[in-house]
Amino acid sequence: QKEVEQNSGPLSVPEGAIASLNCTYSDRVSQSFFWYRQYSGKSPELIMSIYSNGDKEDGRFTAQLNKASQYVSLLIRDSQPSDSATYLCAVNPDLNAGGTSYGKLTFGQGTILTVHP
Amino acid sequence: DVKVTQSSRYLVKRTGEKVFLECVQDMDHENMFWYRQDPGLGLRLIYFSYDVKMKEKGDIPEGYSVSREKKERFSLILESASTNQTSMYLCASSFLGDQPQHFGDGTRLSIL
Numbered sequence: 001q002k003e004v005e006q007n008s009g010p011l012s013v014p015e016g017a018i019a020s021l022n023c024t025y026s027d028r029v030s031q032s033f034f035w036y037r038q039y040s041g042k043s044p045e046l047i048m049s050i051y052s053n054g055d056k057e058d059g060r061f062t063a064q065l066n067k068a069s070q071y072v073s074l075l076i077r078d079s080q081p082s083d084s085a086t087y088l089c090a091v092n093p094d095l096n097a098g099g100t101s102y103g104k105l106t107f108g109q110g111t112i113l114t115v116h117p
Numbered sequence: 118d119v120k121v122t123q124s125s126r127y128l129v130k131r132t133g134e135k136v137f138l139e140c141v142q143d144m145d146h147e148n149m150f151w152y153r154q155d156p157g158l159g160l161r162l163i164y165f166s167y168d169v170k171m172k173e174k175g176d177i178p179e180g181y182s183v184s185r186e187k188k189e190r191f192s193l194i195l196e197s198a199s200t201n202q203t204s205m206y207l208c209a210s211s212f213l214g215d216q217p218q219h220f221g222d223g224t225r226l227s228i229l
Binding site: 104 | 162
């Protein structure tokens with residue numbers, strides 16, 4: 001069973017701080033990784049995609065990928081109360097030898113982030 | 118922007134009814150997915166489709182079926198609704214390969 005594990009949370013940070021969300025995955029051949037934000041009662045919204053080792057920055061968000069250690073993280077700089085949500089890590093396995101993932105994603109259970117003023 | 122539209126935000130049905138949830142995407146995506154999301158259980162894949170008329174079971178297909186007659190439309194069918202199918206249902210779509218999924222707004226379904 002391919003697994004995606006996220007830090008259990010909930011995570012609480014003060015406004016203006018850096019929030020760090022972590023995710024590990026068990027399938028070594030996974031090739032693409034995504035972070036979604038989900039507000040209470042709403043659907044998941046894609047906020048970051050990362051495919052290569054290293055950092056990828058988009059505004060206040062930075063995704064970090066380390067395939068050798070099988071982890072992906074999301075940093076939120078200058079956290080705002082509007083960042084309070086559940087963050088979902090998702091991994092797309094790369095099936096070779098005639099297989100295909102058909103775009104299926106394995107999701108973590110999510111980490112609840114609260115940013116308090 | 119990608120647009121995934123689910124036909125209803127809220128739906129109330131009775132036990133034993135046949136229930137249809139509709140999903141339409143406007144980005145010519147090959148893949149479409151149906152999930153349910155329950156507190157503490159995360160997102161669980163019910164069915165997915167990678168082409169017209171093609172479908173594959175996900176992790177929890179029991180009690181559900183799907184239909185994909187056109188590329189842009191993917192329907193989830195509850196053959197005989199039961200109270201344990203009360204949940205948030207989410208539709209998503211994506212291009213082939215290692216592309217992200219994009220979600221609709223969800224349908225909160227209550228079975229009484």
